[in-house]
Amino acid sequence: xxxxxxISVGTSGVGSALRVExxxxxxxxxxxxxxxxxxxxxxxxxxxxxxxxMCAHLVDRPVVNVAYRTDEQAETVRIxxxxxxxxxxxxxxxxxxxxxxxTVGLRSEAGTVAIADLGATGTTVSVLDQSTGTVLRSAxxxxxxxxxxxx
Numbered sequence: 001x002x003x004x005x006x007i008s009v010g011t012s013g014v015g016s017a018l019r020v021e022x023x024x025x026x027x028x029x030x031x032x033x034x035x036x037x038x039x040x041x042x043x044x045x046x047x048x049x050x051x052x053x054m055c056a057h058l059v060d061r062p063v064v065n066v067a068y069r070t071d072e073q074a075e076t077v078r079i080x081x082x083x084x085x086x087x088x089x090x091x092x093x094x095x096x097x098x099x100x101x102x103t104v105g106l107r108s109e110a111g112t113v114a115i116a117d118l119g120a121t122g123t124t125v126s127v128l129d130q131s132t133g134t135v136l137r138s139a140x141x142x143x144x145x146x147x148x149x150x151x
Contacts, residue, residue, distance in 0.1 A: 012120030044080025067096035094126035
């Protein structure tokens with residue numbers, strides 16, 4: 001029974017998706033943990049709060065993949081993983097999005113693809129080479145964001 005856990009780190013918090021394959025099919029469970037406004041908990045600690053929450057009922061430890069946007073986010077998660085004694089696979093956010101599109105069958109051909117991510121504090125558009133997963137160009141603006149659209 002393969003199990004995988006995906007974690008996405010963002011400014012506003014941590015999203016998680018747990019996928020479990022069984023003989024009768026697969027199920028996916030989603031959760032979101034909001035970041036503390038006073039930042040009393042590090043973002044990396046929030047990642048492992050999500051891991052604990054999502055894996056509480058599992059017998060085996062799943063592979064944990066963490067998508068990050070910035071090097072600072074990756075370092076925060078890496079430090080928390082060492083503290084927790086856990087191994088995580090850090091994946092650039094754009095590569096994680098491309099892997100998701102491939103998994104659900106929306107992208108499979110060669111060429112390039114543009115991926116837009118409307119986050120809480122900004123929007124990032126990345127152009128990727130689908131055959132290698134390489135990010136060819138990425139640009140971010142904070143003028144258009146989920147928080148700005150919500151007001």
